Amino acid sequence: MKIDVAYVAELARLELSEDEKNLFQSQLEDIVGYVEKISEVDVEGIPPMMHGRETVNAFREDKVGSSLPVEAALANAPKRVGDEFLLPKIVEGAES
Amino acid sequence: MELYELGVKQALSGIAKGEFTSEDLVKAIIDRKNSADGEIGAYLTFDEEHALRLARENPTSVPIAIKDLINVSGQPCTCASKMLEGYVSPYDATVISNLKAAGFIPAGRVNMDEFAMGSSTENSGLGVTRNPYDLSRVPGGSSGGSAAAVGGNLCIASLGTDTGGSIRQPASFCNCVGVKPSYGRVSRFGVTAFASSLDQVGPLTKSVEDAAILMKALAGHDERDGTTPRESVPDYLAELQGASMKGVKIGIAKEYFNVAGLDPEVKRITDSAIKMCEDAGAEIVEVSLPHTEYAMAVYYIIAPAEASANLARFDGVRYGHRSEKAVDVFSLYCKSRAEGFGPEVKRRIIMGTYVLSSGYYDAYYGRAQKVRTLIKRDFDEAFTKVDALLSPCAPTSAFAFGEKHDPLTMYLNDLYTIPSSLAGVCASSVPAGFTADTKMPVGVQFICGGFEEAKLLRISKAFEDISPVKAARGI
Numbered sequence: 001m002k003i004d005v006a007y008v009a010e011l012a013r014l015e016l017s018e019d020e021k022n023l024f025q026s027q028l029e030d031i032v033g034y035v036e037k038i039s040e041v042d043v044e045g046i047p048p049m050m051h052g053r054e055t056v057n058a059f060r061e062d063k064v065g066s067s068l069p070v071e072a073a074l075a076n077a078p079k080r081v082g083d084e085f086l087l088p089k090i091v092e093g094a095e096s
Numbered sequence: 097m098e099l100y101e102l103g104v105k106q107a108l109s110g111i112a113k114g115e116f117t118s119e120d121l122v123k124a125i126i127d128r129k130n131s132a133d134g135e136i137g138a139y140l141t142f143d144e145e146h147a148l149r150l151a152r153e154n155p156t157s158v159p160i161a162i163k164d165l166i167n168v169s170g171q172p173c174t175c176a177s178k179m180l181e182g183y184v185s186p187y188d189a190t191v192i193s194n195l196k197a198a199g200f201i202p203a204g205r206v207n208m209d210e211f212a213m214g215s216s217t218e219n220s221g222l223g224v225t226r227n228p229y230d231l232s233r234v235p236g237g238s239s240g241g242s243a244a245a246v247g248g249n250l251c252i253a254s255l256g257t258d259t260g261g262s263i264r265q266p267a268s269f270c271n272c273v274g275v276k277p278s279y280g281r282v283s284r285f286g287v288t289a290f291a292s293s294l295d296q297v298g299p300l301t302k303s304v305e306d307a308a309i310l311m312k313a314l315a316g317h318d319e320r321d322g323t324t325p326r327e328s329v330p331d332y333l334a335e336l337q338g339a340s341m342k343g344v345k346i347g348i349a350k351e352y353f354n355v356a357g358l359d360p361e362v363k364r365i366t367d368s369a370i371k372m373c374e375d376a377g378a379e380i381v382e383v384s385l386p387h388t389e390y391a392m393a394v395y396y397i398i399a400p401a402e403a404s405a406n407l408a409r410f411d412g413v414r415y416g417h418r419s420e421k422a423v424d425v426f427s428l429y430c431k432s433r434a435e436g437f438g439p440e441v442k443r444r445i446i447m448g449t450y451v452l453s454s455g456y457y458d459a460y461y462g463r464a465q466k467v468r469t470l471i472k473r474d475f476d477e478a479f480t481k482v483d484a485l486l487s488p489c490a491p492t493s494a495f496a497f498g499e500k501h502d503p504l505t506m507y508l509n510d511l512y513t514i515p516s517s518l519a520g521v522c523a524s525s526v527p528a529g530f531t532a533d534t535k536m537p538v539g540v541q542f543i544c545g546g547f548e549e550a551k552l553l554r555i556s557k558a559f560e561d562i563s564p565v566k567a568a569r570g571i
Contacts, residue, residue: 048465052279052520
């Protein structure tokens with residue numbers, strides 16, 4: 001099993017050094033090689049278990065409650081301007 | 097007896113009798129931490145002023161050490177990651193508000209594997225925690241700080257979280273009682289998510305009674321966590337009355353005992369625990385959990401997959417580490433995550449992203465969920481025949497630092513705790529003995545069906561009463 005670690009890291013929005021790529025390459029191939037074991041199991045007609053416990057329609061009452069105050073929500077922002085999170089320019093050609 | 101040696105029940109009773117106050121307890125723990133935690137390293141941070149203020153405001157409350165991924169308003173919540181250094185929680189997790197309502201206060205933040213990923217606490221990005229029984233050995237993980245704090249008498253009790261064994265295995269390694277509640281029994285609101293179909297919060301304590309008291313405080317419906325049903329919470333402590341092994345059917349899964357890597361001393365202690373249960377009146381029944389051999393593979397697909405999705409929120413935008421080197425939003429994500437996360441977290445994010453990626457989803461994640469159903473059915477079938485399963489908690493006692501440097505070898509240390517996590521049932525670790533060679537503590541695991549915590553705790557108490565060792569003593 002050959003894993004394209006660089007491609008997967010890009011999907012994961014995670015920059016890896018060359019050393020990390022090489023290390024993860026062999027480690028992940030070991031781990032994936034191990035988990036391949038599940039291909040032996042006959043799962044024909046078996047439903048997937050998606051949760052630790054079956055729960056159906058866990059709704060709460062639709063009522064207005066309190067929410068986090070703006071200052072509290074922004075208190076951990078790495079950078080902010082006024083009541084907003086400050087980020088590098090996203091749209092090409094737009095003013096940052 | 098020093099105040100820091102007390103368990104929850106004794107502390108509550110001493111306060112009720114007016115022998116000491118909450119502030120006395122917090123002061124005793126702070127003194128103990130200052131004298132003994134230098135070499136153990138259970139705590140990442142301890143806001144003494146905060147704990148003392150809460151104790152003065154709630155003079156009958158008992159302090160509890162909190163794993164550093166559970167939010168306490170105004171306190172750090174680092175998840176032992178550089179990603180969250182400097183983060184201050186804006187609100188209390190539901191388990192914290194539940195604890196406060198039941199007469200407890202959070203006091204101190206204990207170490208863990210980064211984002212709860214690991215089995216030794218060696219993956220902490222912020223500090224080393226050593227086993228209080230032998231400083232050259234790990235405390236287990238991921239709730240290693242919680243277990244070292246309890247086992248080392250650095251707290252009265254602690255909260256941990258368990259995704260694949262992260263309460264039970266460190267409890268075994270550090271001679272504590274640990275309880276992983278059934279999936280849905282305890283709210284996760286305000287607890288940093290690792291693998292959402294598996295994560296649970298639970299207590300690490302010095303006795304089963306203490307675990308019962310804390311379980312009563314923690315458990316119950318929370319409208320902010322849709323996985324918690326509106327099911328009443330028994331008075332677990334009262335349910336322990338008259339706990340006995342008489343007539344209890346204890347299942348022994350044959351697949352758990354012919355395992356390569358099961359340490360002979362752990363096997364000896366477990367066999368002796370089975371014999372003690374039988375001598376005390378339990379009926380020992382052999383059962384089969386035929387899909388056990390696939391549990392590790394299922395877990396190491398499902399847990400990283402869910403982690404890769406959950407940890408997408410750490411992108412340097414709203415909170416957490418932001419790279420100074422970013423030139424645009426894409427590089428802001430990639431570089432912030434590269435700088436903030438440690439190696440094990442990166443490895444699991446890559447693994448999880450891979451198994452969820454286009455072309456592989458069905459073969460890995462989709463298939464793993466189906467095999468998980470078969471594992472769950474194994475447990476359902478076993479529990480038609482027995483009240484509880486008894487097994488080792490981990491295949492070894494606490495190992496030395498650096499001993500398991502290969503990730504896959506480290507993962508395989510969780511083979512006894514992972515199947516029950518996948519099944520969503522409840523399980524405990526109860527001190528059972530010490531190894532003859534290394535003199536390290538070993539716990540045994542009891543497993544009961546979903547939402548059968550009252551039964552689990554009764555059986556655990558009955559075992560504790562006949563066990564040759566008691567938790568957190570003799571340190």
